[in-house]
Amino acid sequence: MSEYSIEEITADHLAHITAVAQGLAGDVRALVDATVRTQVGDDDVAAAREHIAAATALLRREQLPGAFGIRFSATAGKRNWGNAMVGLRNPVAPPMHMSYDGEKITGTVDLGAAYEGPAGLVHGGILAALLDQALGSAAENAGVPGMTGTLNVRYRQATVLGPVTVSAWLDRTEGIKSFAKGTVSTADGVTVEADGVFILPRWARGQSQEDAVRTVGEG
């Protein structure tokens, strides 16, 4: 199991590593899209694979032993850069960009060919995953973080690939349980609704709220 860790980073260094990570992950996301959609012949594929192998070898010269984990610092707050939905250095993440308005969270994301389920439509599971992330972040943002206990998703209409908005908010709390709700919307209106229960794990209870946030992270 990788780590929750605390590290100190200067603002300058943070700006630098953010730019490097975003640039690299952005390039790999473009490659992922090109891989799904390519129609080129075998020679071009073979040449592309040589470049990809060379890039991988360069990046593997020094690697983390496992996943990125979740890191905290006074400068950067929480860095969940490996997160599968929002991680800025994770090419699997679309990524969803989160903004906060009081206790409401809005996630914006442009879902391309790599997020397909039914033909031309966003995979239902990806929509569930974006909602899980947003609902968990809404609970955390409201000061009652937790791991996902249950997630219920209702698909109202098809979600066409393209720009999508995810909204989430804390509905209520009951002891160690936080109840959050949210929606996915497109130009067609609300396409998906969800509610979830987020539970502070046993091993994180009895700590200060700040420490709990540090050790729990999001869904």
Next chain:
Amino acid sequence: MSEYSIEEITADHLAHITAVAQGLAGDVRALVDATVRTQVGDDDVAAAREHIAAATALLRREQLPGAFGIRFSATAGKRNWGNAMVGLRNPVAPPMHMSYDGEKITGTVDLGAAYEGPAGLVHGGILAALLDQALGSAAENAGVPGMTGTLNVRYRQATVLGPVTVSAWLDRTEGIKSFAKGTVSTADGVTVEADGVFILPRWARGQSQEDAVRTVGEG
């Protein structure tokens, strides 16, 4: 919106394009993992980015205008190669490998650093997405395909990054609704349970079952 399409492919050509797609997507998955876990300095990152851009440019010489869609042929059956969870040419897909034993579906998948949520654990949303895929496939495999109507996921314990088994089966049908259930298991036992309702879309009703499978695809 991309397409459901029917195409004819010889067995030899199918074997060839399968190998090409798997090789390319496998290489890009390795690059994704290396991107999340790299610790190298700026010079190596810059050199890697040049290779990645070169690979992308090669693959973009000829591209599909949109997503891969879902393609059918007598030789290959259904090809959902762009699917975000199981698509063999989609580097976002871990991918999950599905096998069928009567009406039970088993999906096996090894979830690395790119699928992280809480530190060292699989993202709850990725688990929901794998279940959505498996439950929808179970309904389809039982002859009652549909788009996801609702998906309810219960997280019983943490799912550590690594090998995971997804099981799914059709529970019952009611008219146009198929009810499926499933679990995620690891060496720790069952970690997640889910049930879902899959609904034959209005525009696919009144067709033969074969045509309905062709036009619906999975979750």
